[in-house]
Amino acid sequence: MLTNYLKIAWRNLRREKGFATINIVGLAVGMAATMLLLQYVSVERSYDQFHRNADRIVRVTSQRHEHGIMASQWAGGPFASGNHLKAAFPEVADYVKLYGLPRRVLAVQRREFRVEKGMYATPSFFNVFSFPLVEGNPQTALTEPMTGVLSVSLAKRLFGSANPVGQLVRLERETPIRITGIFADFPKNSHLQADYLLSLSTFETLNNPKKEPDKSLDNAWTWDGCLTYLLLKPGADRQALASKLPAFTVGQNQRDPKTGDGLSLHLQPLTDIHLYSHLLYEAGPNGDGNAVYVLLCVALFIIGIAWINYVNLATARAISRAKEVGVRKAVGSHRSQLIGQFMIESALLNLIAVGGAFALITAALPLFNQFTDQQLTYDFVTSGRFWLGLGVMYAIGTVLSGLYPAFVLSGFKPVAVLKSGLAGFREGIALRKSLVVVQFSASVFLLVATITVFRQLQFMRSQNLGVAIDQTMVLSRPVDDSTRAGRMKAFKTYLRTESGVRQLTVSSTVPGEKVEFVAGGLRLFGRPNEEGKQYRIINTDYDFINTYGLKLVAGRNFDSALGEKDAVIFNRTALRQLGFTDPAKAIGQQIDFWDEKLTIVGVIDNFHQQSPREAYDPLILRLNPTIAGPISIKLAGSESTRMVGVIRQAWQRFFPTDPFEFSFLDEQYDRQYRADDRFGQLFGFFTLLAVLVSCLGLLGLVTFTAQQRKKEIGVRKVLGASVTSIVALLSRDFLKLVFIAIVVASPIAWYAMHQWLQDFAYRIDISWWIFALAGLLAVGIALLTVSFQSIKAALVNPVKSLRSE
Numbered sequence: 056m057l058t059n060y061l062k063i064a065w066r067n068l069r070r071e072k073g074f075a076t077i078n079i080v081g082l083a084v085g086m087a088a089t090m091l092l093l094q095y096v097s098v099e100r101s102y103d104q105f106h107r108n109a110d111r112i113v114r115v116t117s118q119r120h121e122h123g124i125m126a127s128q129w130a131g132g133p134f135a136s137g138n139h140l141k142a143a144f145p146e147v148a149d150y151v152k153l154y155g156l157p158r159r160v161l162a163v164q165r166r167e168f169r170v171e172k173g174m175y176a177t178p179s180f181f182n183v184f185s186f187p188l189v190e191g192n193p194q195t196a197l198t199e200p201m202t203g204v205l206s207v208s209l210a211k212r213l214f215g216s217a218n219p220v221g222q223l224v225r226l227e228r229e230t231p232i233r234i235t236g237i238f239a240d241f242p243k244n245s246h247l248q249a250d251y252l253l254s255l256s257t258f259e260t261l262n263n264p265k266k267e268p269d270k271s272l273d274n275a276w277t278w279d280g281c282l283t284y285l286l287l288k289p290g291a292d293r294q295a296l297a298s299k300l301p302a303f304t305v306g307q308n309q310r311d312p313k314t315g316d317g318l319s320l321h322l323q324p325l326t327d328i329h330l331y332s333h334l335l336y337e338a339g340p341n342g343d344g345n346a347v348y349v350l351l352c353v354a355l356f357i358i359g360i361a362w363i364n365y366v367n368l369a370t371a372r373a374i375s376r377a378k379e380v381g382v383r384k385a386v387g388s389h390r391s392q393l394i395g396q397f398m399i400e401s402a403l404l405n406l407i408a409v410g411g412a413f414a415l416i417t418a419a420l421p422l423f424n425q426f427t428d429q430q431l432t433y434d435f436v437t438s439g440r441f442w443l444g445l446g447v448m449y450a451i452g453t454v455l456s457g458l459y460p461a462f463v464l465s466g467f468k469p470v471a472v473l474k475s476g477l478a479g480f481r482e483g484i485a486l487r488k489s490l491v492v493v494q495f496s497a498s499v500f501l502l503v504a505t506i507t508v509f510r511q512l513q514f515m516r517s518q519n520l521g522v523a524i525d526q527t528m529v530l531s532r533p534v535d536d537s538t539r540a541g542r543m544k545a546f547k548t549y550l551r552t553e554s555g556v557r558q559l560t561v562s563s564t565v566p567g568e569k570v571e572f573v574a575g576g577l578r579l580f581g582r583p584n585e586e587g588k589q590y591r592i593i594n595t596d597y598d599f600i601n602t603y604g605l606k607l608v609a610g611r612n613f614d615s616a617l618g619e620k621d622a623v624i625f626n627r628t629a630l631r632q633l634g635f636t637d638p639a640k641a642i643g644q645q646i647d648f649w650d651e652k653l654t655i656v657g658v659i660d661n662f663h664q665q666s667p668r669e670a671y672d673p674l675i676l677r678l679n680p681t682i683a684g685p686i687s688i689k690l691a692g693s694e695s696t697r698m699v700g701v702i703r704q705a706w707q708r709f710f711p712t713d714p715f716e717f718s719f720l721d722e723q724y725d726r727q728y729r730a731d732d733r734f735g736q737l738f739g740f741f742t743l744l745a746v747l748v749s750c751l752g753l754l755g756l757v758t759f760t761a762q763q764r765k766k767e768i769g770v771r772k773v774l775g776a777s778v779t780s781i782v783a784l785l786s787r788d789f790l791k792l793v794f795i796a797i798v799v800a801s802p803i804a805w806y807a808m809h810q811w812l813q814d815f816a817y818r819i820d821i822s823w824w825i826f827a828l829a830g831l832l833a834v835g836i837a838l839l840t841v842s843f844q845s846i847k848a849a850l851v852n853p854v855k856s857l858r859s860e
Contacts, residue, residue, distance in 0.1 A: 067400060077755040078365050078404055081748045083411030085361030086448055088744050090416055091423050092354035093444055094431055099347045102244045102329035106185040108286060111148075112325040113293060115140065115283040116334060119575055119589060120316045126589040127573055130334040131282040133309075134275040136320060137177075140283075143303060146291035151184070152177045152255055152272075153247075153282040155338065160534045160713070161251070162225040163213050169531070169714045170209065172339075173251045175258040181238075183286045184247075190220050191236020200260040203253040204236040226253075227534050228712075230261065243430070246329045247338050276309050276318070279573070280336050284325070297322045316585075336571055345811065346734045353738065356497045357745045358448065362455050363490045364752030365401070369457075394462065401457025409449050426737050428729070459486075487756070488792055494749045495796035495833060496803075501742040502829035503804035504811075507821060508735045511812065514667075514819045516728065521662030522566050523604035526557075526695060527720035528702065529565055530686040533713040540681045546709040553701060555694035558602040563594040563684045566603065566664055567724035570672065577675075579633065580645040580652055587647075590629055591664075591672045594679040600624070600659065602689050609638035610657030613678045622678045623648070624657040629673035653677070666727040670816035687720065750840045753789065757841050760785060778846065785845040786838065793837045797830040804829075 069075075103109055117132030118125050137150035156173035180186075181193035188196060189207065196204050203224075210219050219234045226232055232253060241248050255272070263270040272278075287293065300320045304310040310317040323332060330344030417433070424431055435441040533539055543561065550556050564570055572594070576587035593599070597613045613622055625633065625641065635641040638658035645652050661671040690698050699717070706715045768781055805821055812818040 061399060061403065065403065073758065074368055074755055075404065077751050078368060079408050079411060081361045081364045081751045082405060082408035082452065083415060084744055084748055085358040086408060086412035086445070086452075087415035087419065088741055089354040089358040089448065090412065090441070090445060091419065092350050092741065094435065094441070095423075095427050095429065096347050096351050096354075097440070098244065098429060098431070099330060099342050102246055102342070103325050105242060105244070106325065108183070108185070109325055111287045111289065111291070112183060113285050113287065113322040114325060114328060115285060116321045116323050116332075117279065118319045118321070119279075120314075120319060121575075121588050122316065122585075123314055126575070128334045129279050130332060130337045131280055132320060133318070134272040134278050134281040135307075136276075136281070137283040137285070138273050139307065140285060140303070140320075144296060144299065146287055146296050147285050148288045149179050149183055149286040150177070151180050151284045151286075153180075153284070153338070154255065154258060154280065155282075155336070156253070158531065160227055161213065162228050163222075166213075167228075167534075167712055167714070168213060169716065170250050172249050173253065174247075174249045174338075175255045176252045177255045180252065183284060186241060187239045188236050189239055190218070193236075196236040197252060197254040198256070199233075199235070199254060200256040201230070201232055201254075202235045202257065203232045203251055204238055205234060205251045206238055206240050206249070208240050209250045210234075210237050228536050230257075232257070244329075246341060276307065277575075280571075282336070282338060285322070293322055293324070335569070335573060343730065343734070345814065346730075349811070350734075350737060350741070353501065353741045353745065356501065357741060357748060358452070360494050360497060360745055360748045360752070362452055363494050364748065364755065365404070365452075365457075366455075366459055367487050367490050367752055368755045369397075369401075398453070398457045402453045405449055405453045405457075408452075409445060412445070426733060426740065428733055491753070491756070491789070491792045492796045492799065494752060495793050495837070496800040498742075498746045498749045499797050499800035499829055499833045500804045500807070501738075501745050502832055503801070503825060504808055505739050505742045506825050506829060507808040507812075507819070508738055510819050510825070511815065512728070512731055512735050515731070515815070515817070518663065518667045518817060520566075520667075521606065521660055522664075523689075524566055524720045524724050526690045526692050527602075528688045528690055528695075528699070529718050529720050529723065530688070530702070530706070531714070531716040532561075532684050532686065533710045535683040539683060542709045543681075543683075543686075546705060549705055549709070550688065550702065553698065555691045555698040555701065556688055557691055558598055558689040560598040560602040560687050561596050561682055561684055562599050562687065563592075563679075563682055564664075565685050565687055565720060565723075566662070567720065567727060568665075570664060570674065574648065574675075576647075576649070578647050580647045582647070588632055589673075590632070591674045592677055593674065594677050594682045594684070596680050596682060597678070599676060600657075602687055603662075605662060606660040608658050608660050610642040610655070612657060613676075615680070619656075620678060620680070621651070621653050622656045623653045624659055624676040625655055626659050626671070626674040627661050628671045629675055630658055632673045648677075666724075667817040668727075668731070668815050746836060750836060753837060753840045754843070757785065757789065757845065782842055782845040786841045789841050790834065790837060793834055794830075797826075797833060801826045801830075 106112060114130070115132055115136050117129045117136070119127045119129075131153075134152065134154075137152045141147045141150050152175075154175040156175065158169055158171050159173060161168050161170050176197050178195070178198045180197055181188050188204065191204060196202070205213065205219060213219065213224065214222065220236060222234050224232050224234065238252070259272050263272075268274065272281075287296070300322070301310065304318050304320055305312045310319060328341065330342050330347060332341055416435075420431060420433065533543070547559060547561075550559055563572060570591040570593055572592040573589055574592050575589040576584065577590050578584070578587040595613075597615045599605075600607065600612050608627070610624070613619065613624070623646065627638070630638060630641055633641065633646070635644075641655050641658060644655045646655065659676070663669075664672065664674065688698075688702065702717075703715050706713070771781060771784075804826070808821055812821070
């Protein structure tokens, strides 16, 4: 029986090659696109799931409130929170404190290596997290001061094949660190990434060598920036613990019980961090949960459209198979046998589509990796989850796309269909029309979304940044040892003699980077503590404003001739936060900066320190002539190529043992847009696929309609109908459905894109013409699809259509 079903199914596919091809191509493209997007979503959602106790680990995030308003949100918080939380709550089994180390130089004997990422960590690190220590004792590796552990990759880089355990490395040339272990490289799907870990007691020793209790990190409630993770006991209720934290911070005198001002602590599940956390002092760049789920919806749209194509074409072709069903029933076939026959046809067609989808996935994977900036490999072939996903999609597709047509076809009454072939089939028309509306509603929605996404990305790139980033070369800072300040002064003096150097400056951060120095409690000198607020701080030398072309709106720039060291410059947003609306009135005012008296000497216009996705921060430029940080050099445009070599030679002269590393700021700034650009490209590409799959289905329906009405078309042509009128006849019904789809999709698309745009501080308005353009594109695409087959049918010689009559 099964063999017979398969033979008949295969014959039907071969006899109806055109419709079979449309269905197979649509399903294969839909399955391939969906599986690729599901692979991407799966990787993004897999972050930190590998930890043995992932469901019991939470991160303690913090907020600072001033005057009833949240002033800042931190991925970490005070150094004191971890140990005090463990002491206060029995639900906490253990905790980890981490403090980031940006790129530093590690020296082994006389060789020096610049290392990108390190962290200070408490001894419990390997107990709470499931990062394996391949050499050393995980219980004691991070206990002693001046000790640390290396990743396998870094150990090989520093020591080659030798065992580094027990060996010494020097941090920034001057701090000896004894290696106590080697850990396996962190997986790529971890939000924590580090090349080495130093014991937190090392940080304590360097910052509090006399071990003064009031300076202990365990009591540091006002020093934010420490990432704290809690391991909860089995069965502990995270929400119940979180509800106790407000009273806890009040008890620690860190929160005002009446106003809520001060510190508030919150618990964030470990597995939510990568997709849903974008706070100050994140351990690294995170993903975008909204973008991930938008792409997941696009994947479901594509495969849904492909399944709708099959249902539409199968029910439409039911007319041509009505007599086949009638004959089968007349000779004794049961309805269950007919359903089985049509389900086998659906299963065979979907199986061929699965093979096509697998071939498309294999071919498209390298291009997909470029789009997503991921490293998906062909290892998915051996992944049970991949084949399970493809199998589930095959099963769902077979049932959903095959079941309804099977019941419709098998339900024909033999006497009626053998007599007229058409009786009792009017109900299928309404379903097909509804499904076409659903298809094109999805397509119009995606077109509106794509236009909106690309307009927003274009809008951000076209904004006036208020800061000159072109022709700016940025050098990584040299090692901050005891000789750095003197050598830096000589280096700057030397470069200023070069004609190709227009300006240069040293600062704690450069445009395009998040300003992570946040100072709270700043206020006008002599005002009460309650008026203190938080500001972002950039430490700079005298030349930051001139190098970056910032606009002074009041006062003056820093002046080296005055020998000043206690000067600050506010941006407009910071000035309004301080209580001034007129910049001129703020000049000469003094502020209390952590018990230091600093004078406001100037006010600059707001500028985009980060991309226009972010709002203007209240920003203060604080003068620090000897600041250790990246060096920004503004080059003369005609000499930029030559000056790279000149600057390299100067660096090797003044910093002979430091690696010479540089980038151009416009390229560095542009990296902020990459995630949004990738999202836009992915969204646009898969929207195109969805529209193409919709058009395939529409083409199939028009082709079938033309075949069914070929005699009517022949009669009309004999009676004098023009090609244009016949095309209009065939197109009219389909275009009506497309117009209905535009009406249905537009309000849904407006709401969805309005919500998406809320993530941008500076955003476009969703104009009416976006919907008009999307509708015009949908109508144009549908009209082209319909007209292609309609014109072909209208040009057929009516003699061929009517000769059998």
